[in-house]
Amino acid sequence: xxxxxxxxxxxxxxxxxxxxxxxxxxxxxxxxxxxxxxxxxxxxxxxxxxxxxxxxxxxxxxxxxxxxxxxxxxxxxxxxxxxxxxxxxxxxxxxxxxxxxxxxxxxxxxxxxxxxxxxxxxxxxxxxxxxxxxxxxxxxxxxxxxxxxxxxxxxxxxxxxxxxxxxxxxxxxxxxxxxxxxxxxxxxxxxxxxxxxxxxxxxxxxxxxxxxxxxxxxxxxxxxxxxxxxxxxxxxxxxxxxxxxxxxx
Amino acid sequence: xxxxxxxxxxxxxxxxxxxxxxxxxxxxxxxxxxxxxxxxxxxxxxxxxxxxxxxxxxxxxxxxxxxxxxxxxxxxxxxxxxxxxxxxxxxxxxxxxxxxxxxxxxxxxxxxxxxxxxxxxxxxxxxxxxxxxxxxxxxxxxxxxxxxxxxxxxxxxxxxxxxxxxxxxxxxxxxxxxxxxxxxxxxxxxxxxxxxxxxxxxxxxxxxxxxxxxxxxxxxxxxxxxxxxxxxxxxxxxxxxxxxxxxxxxxxxxxxxxxxxxxxxxxxxxxxxxxxxxxxxxxxxxxxxxxxxxxxxxxxxxxxxxxxxxxxxxxxxxxxxxxxxxxxxxxxxxxxxxxxxxxxxxxxxxxxxxxxxxxxxxxxxxxxxxxxxxxxxxxxxxxxxxxxxxxxxxxxxxxxxxxxxxxxxxxxxxxxxxxxxxxxxxxxxxxx
Numbered sequence: 001x002x003x004x005x006x007x008x009x010x011x012x013x014x015x016x017x018x019x020x021x022x023x024x025x026x027x028x029x030x031x032x033x034x035x036x037x038x039x040x041x042x043x044x045x046x047x048x049x050x051x052x053x054x055x056x057x058x059x060x061x062x063x064x065x066x067x068x069x070x071x072x073x074x075x076x077x078x079x080x081x082x083x084x085x086x087x088x089x090x091x092x093x094x095x096x097x098x099x100x101x102x103x104x105x106x107x108x109x110x111x112x113x114x115x116x117x118x119x120x121x122x123x124x125x126x127x128x129x130x131x132x133x134x135x136x137x138x139x140x141x142x143x144x145x146x147x148x149x150x151x152x153x154x155x156x157x158x159x160x161x162x163x164x165x166x167x168x169x170x171x172x173x174x175x176x177x178x179x180x181x182x183x184x185x186x187x188x189x190x191x192x193x194x195x196x197x198x199x200x201x202x203x204x205x206x207x208x209x210x211x212x213x214x215x216x217x218x219x220x221x222x223x224x225x226x227x228x229x230x231x232x233x234x235x236x237x238x239x240x241x242x243x244x245x246x247x248x249x
Numbered sequence: 250x251x252x253x254x255x256x257x258x259x260x261x262x263x264x265x266x267x268x269x270x271x272x273x274x275x276x277x278x279x280x281x282x283x284x285x286x287x288x289x290x291x292x293x294x295x296x297x298x299x300x301x302x303x304x305x306x307x308x309x310x311x312x313x314x315x316x317x318x319x320x321x322x323x324x325x326x327x328x329x330x331x332x333x334x335x336x337x338x339x340x341x342x343x344x345x346x347x348x349x350x351x352x353x354x355x356x357x358x359x360x361x362x363x364x365x366x367x368x369x370x371x372x373x374x375x376x377x378x379x380x381x382x383x384x385x386x387x388x389x390x391x392x393x394x395x396x397x398x399x400x401x402x403x404x405x406x407x408x409x410x411x412x413x414x415x416x417x418x419x420x421x422x423x424x425x426x427x428x429x430x431x432x433x434x435x436x437x438x439x440x441x442x443x444x445x446x447x448x449x450x451x452x453x454x455x456x457x458x459x460x461x462x463x464x465x466x467x468x469x470x471x472x473x474x475x476x477x478x479x480x481x482x483x484x485x486x487x488x489x490x491x492x493x494x495x496x497x498x499x500x501x502x503x504x505x506x507x508x509x510x511x512x513x514x515x516x517x518x519x520x521x522x523x524x525x526x527x528x529x530x531x532x533x534x535x536x537x538x539x540x541x542x543x544x545x546x547x548x549x550x551x552x553x554x555x556x557x558x559x560x561x562x563x564x565x566x567x568x569x570x571x572x573x574x575x576x577x578x579x580x581x582x583x584x585x586x587x588x589x590x591x592x593x594x595x596x597x598x599x600x601x602x603x604x605x606x607x608x609x610x611x612x613x614x615x616x617x618x619x620x621x622x623x624x625x626x627x628x629x630x631x632x633x634x635x636x637x638x639x640x641x642x643x644x645x646x647x648x649x650x651x652x653x654x655x656x657x658x659x660x661x662x663x664x665x666x667x668x669x670x671x672x673x674x675x676x677x678x679x680x681x
Contacts, residue, residue: 048634051626072633088631092649092656098632101645105636141649158635 001026001197002047002067002166007058009046016042018222020058024166027194031208031233032201034219035241040201041085043219044170048082049075062166076102077109081164083155085171090142095154098142099124099161106162124161130190131157132183149180156187167191168199173207185210205237220244251287253304257387258283260308260424267393268359270366274374278389281379285386294381297569297601298540302483302509308455312336312416312423318448319343319415325444327662329411330355332396336416336454337425339394343413348396354439355410358395358428368399373430376461377489381544382513384485388426388459395428400437400468409440409660416447416454416478427458427486433468433496440471442663445486447478452507458486462498466520469497473663476504476512477670480537487513492552494520501658502529503667505674506537506566514543518552518580528654529558532674533566540569547580547610554585559654561647562591562598573605576613583613591621592650594643644675 002024009017016039024030034040045053047060049072060067062080070078090098100120107114115123125135131153143151152172159167172184188198188211200211208216208230216232217224218241225244226232258279267275288295312335319335320343332355333343339357341347348355351362358369373392377385400406414427431441443460456478464470470490478484484507490498504510516525531539545554554574562568574585591600604617624646632642651671658664 050630050634071639072630073636073638076634076636082634084631084634088625088628090628090631090646090649092652093645098635098645101637101641102632102635105638105641109636141653162635 001028001063003059003061005059007046007060008056009042010054010056011042011052015056016222017046020223022217022224024197024199026197027192028215029192029198029200029211029213031213031216032199032219033203033205033216033233033236036203038219039222040219041170044082044168044199044201047075047080047168048072073105076162077106079165081159081162081167083152083159083167083169083172085174087143087151087155089144089146091144093142094139095142096121096124096138099138099158102158103161127157127160130160131187133157148175149177152176153180153183156184160187160191165195166197166199168201170201171203173202173204181207182210205233208233218244251304253300254282254285254287256308257424258390260311261390264311264391264393270370271358271392274389274392277374278379278386278392281386282390285383288383294542298509298511298538300509303455306422306453306455308422308424310419310421310423312338312419312425312454314338314340315417315419316340316342318417318450321448322415322446324413325411325442325662325666327409327411327442327660329409329442331411331413332357333413333415334427336419336423337414337427354398354400354404354406356397356399358392358397361397365397365399368432369397369430372432372461372463374461376463376491377459377487378515382487382489382515384457385459385487388428388457391426391457392428393426395430398429398431398439398441400433400439402434403436405437406439409442411442411444413444413446414456414458416445416452416456416482418450418453422453422455425454425456427456429460431460431462431470433464433470435465435468437465437468438470440660442473442660443475445476445478445484447482449479452479452482455483456486458484460486460488462488462490464490464492464496464498466493467495468493470499471659472498472500473660474500474502474512475663475667476502476510478505478507478510480507480535482507483509485509485511487515489515490525491517491519492523492525494549495522496520497523498525500527501654501663502527502541504531504539504541506531506533506535506539508536509538511540511542514541516543516545516554518545518547518549518554521549521551523549523552525552525554527556530651530654531558531560531568532651532671533560533568534563535566536564537566538568542571544573544575545585547574547576547583547585549579550581550583552580552583554587556587557654558589559651560591560600561594561651562600563594565595565597567598568600570600570602570619571605572603572617573607574615574617576608576610576615578609580610581612583610583615585613585615587617589619590650591619592647593621593623594647648672648675
């Protein structure tokens with residue numbers, strides 16, 4: 001699914017990722033944890049192609065294709081999805097129009113026919129129910145005046161509608177109360193189908209009580225310093241990150 | 250005196266059958282027009298908007314009612330008292346109302362009863378300051394016909410008043426004069442839509458339009474002024490509003506560009522507790538120009554003003570926004586806000602924006618701001634990360650920028666018409 005090989009990346013002249021290696025197979029859930037400033041969000045931004053994030057060296061293949069050569073929108077159409085840590089507010093653009101345009105773009109790329117407006121609105125309303133977002137939010141501006149939790153649920157709704165093959169959740173759990181967290185987790189769990197893969201970037205172990213990862217990686221100073229199974233997350237919760245300092249050095 | 254000044258007045262004198270009870274206003278207008286200094290680049294009010302386009306043509310004629318071409322123009326689908334003028338001439342066939350019923354709240358000047366004439370004589374030419382607004386004196390010199398909307402005391406006019414001005418090109422360049430007077434007595438209420446539009450042909454006319462509005466105590470006007478003429482049109486227009494105590498004016502204006510389009514809004518808070526809201530959108534493209542000059546004067550205490558103008562300027566087009574709020578010494582406890590945001594979508598597009606706040610009272614709250622920018626790069630990235638192409642993302646964000654002012658318009662027919670117009674202009678498909 002995704003192969004990252006010796007990836008080095010920088011933001012505004014600062015080296016953030018250093019020789020990062022990661023392989024994700026179809027159907028796997030990988031959690032990436034680590035202290036602030038470790039480069040967790042940079043990874044998601046680099047993979048999605050965010051402007052200002054520069055790849056210095058290394059390779060990333062996604063479904064056998066060179067991801068780093070693709071435009072932002074091509075990566076999305078190929079099936080890569082990033083749930084933003086800070087979803088962007090776009091007043092004046094209705095959420096429904098935005099969702100329809102993105103789903104149309106993905107379907108067109110997959111050679112599927114465009115959905116009729118009627119069918120799409122029906123699907124969107126059903127999906128909003130699944131993430132406990134009132135259908136009225138579909139008519140509002142994209143994320144406009146949404147609370148933090150509503151924005152995150154809107155991200156999960158987009159993920160459900162786009163049916164990506166690789167989902168990256170960038171600190172989607174940060175700032176969520178337990179109800180919203182469960183909505184996010186059940187959304188992710190419902191989408192686990194043995195083929196779809198997930199990268200869950202999180203600062204807190206709590207989310208991993210609800211989404212059980214296959215692998216847990218610790219990112220520190222731009223590289224993966226430790227990998228393990230789901231029990232590693234518990235260890236991190238109990239001990240913090242400082243005991244890993246030796247391994248970084 | 251410029252050639253145009255001379256030519257325009259020659260034309261005024263040729264007009265047949267003008268009501269003689271308007272002679273005084275015509276005479277005063279003629280005098281003022283002929284004595285006025287023709288604007289140059291050094292004239293502050295016309296600094297960024299040269300008038301050469303007016304002098305390039307030889308306007309030797311008044312327009313006539315070209316009904317055939319005018320029928321092709323799409324109008325708003327609204328249940329309204331509709332009066333349609335084509336090239337300045339009233340056209341009964343396209344209207345729902347003849348404007349000749351003296352018992353109605355809407356009447357044409359030429360058909361006014363003695364009582365209605367008294368209302369016209371009392372207010373027409375009195376709201377506008379002709380010293381400041383050169384083309385108002387030309388309108389006075391020309392005044393021939395027009396629309397009076399007079400709503401009596403304690404009356405809410407159920408029907409919207411919809412005044413349409415259609416331009417069609419003549420064999421030779423023509424001039425059209427459009428005049429509206431709104432007088433709302435105490436506690437009266439009405440909605441007025443003014444719609445300026447042209448057929449699809451290349452235009453060659455000059456439209457001089459002047460609307461004066463008098464809003465009595467605790468009365469309210471909802472006003473739309475839409476300027477969608479084809480790009481060779483020349484349009485100079487003004488809206489002048491006097492607000493009495495506790496009166497409310499809520500205005501919305503939208504203009505596409507044309508080779509010369511200048512629109513002035515003058516709002517006077519003359520009584521305490523008055524409220525004015527004015528939102529506007531301008532969308533010049535190609536080689537077009539749009540110039541909005543707004544001037545809100547607070548003469549009385551406890552009045553509020555809120556003004557938001559947004560523009561998208563593309564290609565080699567130019568926009569001018571000059572928004573002035575003037576708080577006179579008596580106007581304590583004023584609350585006034587003005588914002589102007591511009592989006593330039595090409596390297597050659599230009600905007601001259603100048604918000605001005607002049608305050609001579611010491612207990613007021615005022616804010617103003619102007620920005621000129623490109624599209625938000627984070628929002629671009631967000632949309633692209635969901636599979637939208639760069640072009641799609643750009644279009645969607647441009648639309649959103651304007652739609653913020655359109656989506657909440659209370660008159661659904663106007664809202665839908667304009668949203669449709671803007672989506673077509675930006676080249677996007679709508680979901681519904």
